[in-house]
Amino acid sequence: MNFPFEPYKIKVVEPIRCTTREERCRLLHEAGYNLFQLPADGVTIDLLTDSGTSAMSDSQWAGLMVGDESYAGSRSFYRFEAAVRSLCGYRHVVPTHQGRAAEHLLFSALVKPGMCVPNNMHFDTTRANIEYREAEALDLVVKEAYDPHCELPFKGNMDVGRLEATIERVGPDRVPFVLITITNNSGGGQPVSMANIRVTRQLLNRYRIPLFFDACRFAENCWFIKEREPGYADVPVREIARSLFSLGDGCLMSAKKDGLANIGGFVSLNDAAWARAITNHLILVEGFPTYGGLAGRDLEAMARGLEEVLDEGYLRFRVGQVRYLADLLERGGVPILKPIGGHAVYLNAKEFLPHLPQFQFPAQALAVALYREYGIRGVEIGSVMFGTRDPHTEQSTHPNLELVRLAIPRRVYTNSHLMYVAESVIDLLQRRDSIGGLLLTYEAPQLRHFTARFEEAALAETSVHSAGIAVLPR
């Protein structure tokens, strides 16, 4: 057997609603061809995100019942705090309702206008929260990360040479901290090696710059370290995680991923003064420090999730299931980003739809077609998410990669659901010439991908390359 089977039995089921193509065409039109705007009821297999979409275990559901809803000093908080401390080893634990709230709190305390925050690669909310503070969010991942064919075991690694050059260029005083995102979501769910983190740490020690992890998918990253990095095959994942966190000064966490919870997050760190500043701000915007915008039962679910996620049988299956989908797609000739990441398979839209120019948003067009034909929802990670348009000159910029991420929710879909997904994508590949591009008709000033609206470009226009102006006149 090539792939591990699901290491759980199914105790509760949720029906999946099937839709017709006609209904999906109508829903797409109403949604302005933005899959974030679709009603989830109209989606058959939802691979939009692995965030907040996990199936909780029987133990987590039982935990909800014993959640302590006291405003102050909740028993569930202390359980949660102990779980985070034993995982990360940092002194202070500040609960937040999700990852971006943790970002907002940490950045409010440490990031000032004109500063620069390097990361291997910022996620969209991380970048937006830094830019919101009028600072620069720099991506310094190794250059191979931008080559969808290059197979490196740790393609999420920080380019330490460029990091050093950046610190020298801007001056250490303007770098409040460095982030490392594990795994690198925006770059294909690629892991970062322990060796790379250690070298980064040594460099930052020289400049006295703190190191934080964006740790949403820490367990998947640690599993890759166990599988791929020499010397770790026999080390328990929990110990790998402990060593990894010990190289940092703190972390930001969206527990909606490797916390196996539907909501929740935290900041954990060693510095008492920063913890105090964050806690005071938390009281203003999130809630009292022993619940941080969450119900006591959510803290209980997170505490249990953070332990379950380190189960090696679970992790072997988790990473194996993503690889299973990728293998089926590759056998069908589908161009995908290599190597396979921890939480998602990324379709390479530039190669899938070579007839579409980037200004017609090939990755968005592919995601739309996948939904229209089969009811499968993925997410665009390309020009819509990371492109920009200057409102004065109307000139657009586009990122290197045009990807459609098929994110696999944790413990939700079986391998046969993924077989349906693979068959659908392979079928679409045969008919790719019929897929037309899209034109942007509305965008918000920040995080435009959530609310952007599009119109279908006529197929005939599709092969006409223009000066890169992608937006319809308003």
Ligand code: F0G
């Ligand atoms: N950092 C990374 C690397 C993420 O992937 C996310 C969320 C966040 C921070 C923010 O966390 O959603 O709890 O506020 N990623 C989700 C995704 C939304 O679909 O990849 P949040």
